[in-house]
Amino acid sequence: MKTPQKPLPIAEFVILLAMMVSIVAMATDVMLPALDIMGRDLGVSDANDTQLIISALFLGFAAGQVVAGPVSDSIGRKPVIYGGYLVFIVGCLMSIFATSFAVMLAGRVLQGLGAACPRIVTLALVRDGYEGRAMARIMSIVMAVFIIVPAIAPAIGQGVIMVSGWRATFVLLLALAVVSFAWFAVRQPETLPAGSRRVFSLSGIMAGLSEACGFRAAVGYTVAAGFIFGAFLGYLSSAQQIFQVAFDTGEYFPLYFGVAALAIGSASICNSQLVMRLGMRLLTRRALIGSVAVSLCFLVPVVLMDGVPPLWLFMGWLLANFFCVGIMFGNFNALAMEPLGHMAGLGAALVGSLSTFISLPLGWAVGNSFDGGVLPLVAGFALLGLASLVVMAWAERAQPPS
Numbered sequence: 001m002k003t004p005q006k007p008l009p010i011a012e013f014v015i016l017l018a019m020m021v022s023i024v025a026m027a028t029d030v031m032l033p034a035l036d037i038m039g040r041d042l043g044v045s046d047a048n049d050t051q052l053i054i055s056a057l058f059l060g061f062a063a064g065q066v067v068a069g070p071v072s073d074s075i076g077r078k079p080v081i082y083g084g085y086l087v088f089i090v091g092c093l094m095s096i097f098a099t100s101f102a103v104m105l106a107g108r109v110l111q112g113l114g115a116a117c118p119r120i121v122t123l124a125l126v127r128d129g130y131e132g133r134a135m136a137r138i139m140s141i142v143m144a145v146f147i148i149v150p151a152i153a154p155a156i157g158q159g160v161i162m163v164s165g166w167r168a169t170f171v172l173l174l175a176l177a178v179v180s181f182a183w184f185a186v187r188q189p190e191t192l193p194a195g196s197r198r199v200f201s202l203s204g205i206m207a208g209l210s211e212a213c214g215f216r217a218a219v220g221y222t223v224a225a226g227f228i229f230g231a232f233l234g235y236l237s238s239a240q241q242i243f244q245v246a247f248d249t250g251e252y253f254p255l256y257f258g259v260a261a262l263a264i265g266s267a268s269i270c271n272s273q274l275v276m277r278l279g280m281r282l283l284t285r286r287a288l289i290g291s292v293a294v295s296l297c298f299l300v301p302v303v304l305m306d307g308v309p310p311l312w313l314f315m316g317w318l319l320a321n322f323f324c325v326g327i328m329f330g331n332f333n334a335l336a337m338e339p340l341g342h343m344a345g346l347g348a349a350l351v352g353s354l355s356t357f358i359s360l361p362l363g364w365a366v367g368n369s370f371d372g373g374v375l376p377l378v379a380g381f382a383l384l385g386l387a388s389l390v391v392m393a394w395a396e397r398a399q400p401p402s
Contacts, residue, residue, distance in 0.1 A: 001297075007057070008056050012187070013138075013143050013188075013261035013279040014048075014138060014142060014288065016127070016188060016312070017122045017125065017185065018142050018179075018182060019180045019183070020081075020119070020122055020180050020337035021119050021122055021142060021178075022149040022273065023088070023118060023119070023173070023176060023177060023180060024061065024115045024117050024119050024374050025150045026059060026149060026150075026154075026172075026173060026176060027057055027088075027112075027115055027151060027173055027178070028152040028155070028236060029149075029151065029153035029154055029236070029257075030153045030154070030156060030160075030169045030173065031053070031161075031163055031166060031169045031170075031318060032154045032157065032170060032236075032239060032253075032257070033054060033154050033157050033158040033161060033240065033253060033257075034157065034158075034161045034166035034169070035050045035051075035240045035255060036050065036244075037106070037161075037166055038050065038053065038166050039101075039164075041165060042098065042099075042104055043100070043101060044057055044099060044101055044269075045330035046242075047241070047306040048367075048368050048370060049101075050247075051237035051238065051364070051367050051368060052105060053105070053286070054106055054233075054236055054367075055103065055110045055114040055233075055235075055237060055275070055364055055367075056105040056108035056109050056112065056362060056365065057109070057111055057112030057115075058112060058356055058359070058360055058363075059109055059112060059115045059235065059360060060108065060109035060110060060111065060112025060113040060114075060115075060116070060210050061112035061113070061115060061336055061356055062085070062112075062116075062352075062356035062360065062387070063112075063113060063116070063121070063353070064087075064113040064114065064115070064116025064117060064120070064351050065110060065119075065120040065348070065352040065353035066118045066349055066353045067349075068080050068084060068116050068117040068120045068121055068206070068349060069121070069124065069346050069347070069348045069349025069350070069352070069353075070198075070200065070205050070346045070349055071200060072121045072192070073124075073192070073197060073198045073346050074197055074198055074199065075197070075200070076190050076192050076197065077121050077124060077125055077128075077190060077192055078184075078185075078188070078190050079248060080117050080121055081117050081118045082181070082185070083116060083117060083122075083186060084114045084115065084116065084118050084374070085117070085118065085180075086114070086119020086176055087110055087113050087114030087117075087183040087277070088110070088111050088113075088114025088115050088139060088173075088177050088378075089114070089174055089177055089178070090109030090110055090114070090312075091107045091108065091109070091111035091112075091113070091168045091173075092107070092111060092173050092174040092177070093107075093108030093116055093174070094106060094110060094264060095107035095108065095111070095170040096167050096170045096171060096174075097167075100178055106232065107170075111173070111261070116148055116352070118180070119324050120348050120349060120353075121350070122142070123139075123333065123337060123348035123351070123352065124191075124192075124347075124348045125188075125191050126139060128137050128144075128192055129334075134190050135278060136210075137272045137275060137331055138381060139330040139332045139334050141268070141269070141272050142253035142330075147156075149167055149261045150257070150258070150261040151257075151261035151265060152257070153194060154253065154254035154257050154258065155254035155255070155258060156172070156397075157169050157172075157254070158251070158254050160172055164274045166227040171275050179210075189269055198346070202204045203224065205311075205346065208346045209346070209350060210261075212297040212340055212346065212350050213350075215339040215340070216239055216394070216395055216397065217335060217336065217338065217395050218336050218337075218340055218341055218343060218350070218351065218394070219287065219341055220337075220349065220391050220392065220394050220395020221332050221335040221351075221392070221395050222332075222336045222350065222351045222354050222355050222398075223354070223355070223358060223365045223391045224288075224332060224388040224391040224392045225328075225329075225332035225333065225336065225388075226354065226355035226356070226357070226358025226359050226362075226386065227358065227359075227362065227384040227385070227387045227388040227391065228291075228325065228328055228332070228384060228388050229355055229356070229358075229359040229363075230358060230359035230360075230361075230362025230363045230366065230380075231362070231366060231380045231381045231384040231385070232325060232359075232363070232378075232380075233359050233360070233362070233363025233364075233366075233367070234362070234363045234365070234366025234367040234376070234380050235367075235377055236367075237363060237364070237367030237368075238366070238367040238370045238376075238377065239253075239257055240253065241370050242370070242374060242377065243256050243257065245372065246307075246330050246372055246373055246374060247308075247311045247314070248306055256315065258317070259315070259321050260315070260318045260319065261286075261322075263318070263319045263320075263322040263323045263326065264322045264323070264329070265325025265326065266323070266326065266327055267287075267323040267325070268327070269272065269321070269330065269374065270326075270327070270328060271283060271326065271327050272330075275331065275373045280331045280335050281396060283327055283331060283337065284327065284328055284331040284335065285389075285392065285396075286327075286391070287324040287325075287327035287328050287331075288324070288328060288385060288388055288389055289389065290320075290324040291321050291324035291325060291381060292381075292382060292385035292386055292389060294320045294321050294324070295317070295321060295378055295379075295381040295382035295385060296382050298313075298317040298378055298380055299375075299379060299382060301376050302374060302378050303375065304394075306373065307357035307371070307373020307374060307375040308372070308373045308374065309374070314374060328373075333351060334353075336351045336355075337351060337396075343387070354395075362380075362384060366380035366384075385394075
């Protein structure tokens with residue numbers, strides 16, 4: 001096993017990585033308040049189709065991870081991240097100047113492709129220097145920022161939109177990419193020594209994937225994460241419609257959305273403190289059971305109230321459920337990556353791309369089922385959570401405690 005390569009001082013390392021992964025969160029959420037306006041300006045006839053602006057980003061994101069991880073194992077972490085930022089910038093420019101929905105979606109796919117590089121290679125950067133519960137702790141802190149950013153992203157987006165229109169949100173994304181690109185280039189050393197790199201070849205990638213798929217934990221936790229992220233993606237895609245159509249929150253949509261995001265962020269921070277004592281599997285299992293339980297219980301009033309319960313009751317379910325989700329996010333990634341330290345880049349690609357590809361059709365099914373109420377969302381979390389529990393039980397057979 002290769003000796004872990006310690007990168008920057010841990011505080012700066014965590015802040016830099018959090019900024020890098022926050023690009024994905026900002027690209028997802030900053031334009032949410034304007035989805036309906038963007039749809040009208042770009043000639044979208046079905047309001048649910050505007051959700052494709054979110055799904056297209058994750059389609060590119062999933063595809064980008066397939067390439068980013070293996071290439072980073074071959075040529076190093078930094079060149080891949082440089083290339084990703086450049087592609088992301090091109091995608092932002094396309095969205096800024098888009099005059100049709102097709103061009104907008106193409107730009108969003110490129111943004112996803114580009115964002116996949118800094119996002120997925122950060123997993124490899126962490127795995128290069130840390131392992132076990134220490135790795136889980138760092139990932140929990142990074143994921144907390146990844147989730148806290150969406151708490152303020154819609155509010156920032158709404159402010160930008162009010163002043164300069166929805167196209168300015170993509171100018172903001174471009175500026176953030178340039179700043180984090182420069183910081184990474186100047187401060188972060190390469191963490192993968194030349195002697196530890198893998199020769200890039202299709203046969204090598206297939207052999208690596210075959211080896212990774214031989215680890216029950218890697219496959220099982222990745223699939224389980226994909227189910228949960230599918231429900232969450234359904235929420236992201238339909239959040240603007242849920243809050244502004246079903247609950248008529250108007251300009252207060254960013255506030256409610258942000259409160260829910262903070263529940264996930266606070267859970268990730270709690271997880272970073274608890275995981276060293278209790279272990280990843282125990283926390284993740286309890287959080288998953290909690291998410292399923294509150295969702296199944298909440299289905300009763302949702303059905304009785306024709307899909308639109310009082311806003312305070314919906315927020316109560318959302319906060320409890322998202323606290324559980326916040327515990328799961330960082331741990332699922334760390335659990336899946338644990339046996340893949342010797343092939344961190346390719347392993348990160350497998351974990352990230354497979355979980356995202358699994359989540360895309362599930363998230364589309366949940367989000368596109370929006371019919372003016374929240375029944376599809378709540379049922380989606382309940383059913384996909386149950387599926388995740390089954391897969392997690394399979395993954396944990398003969399696994400040592402961690």
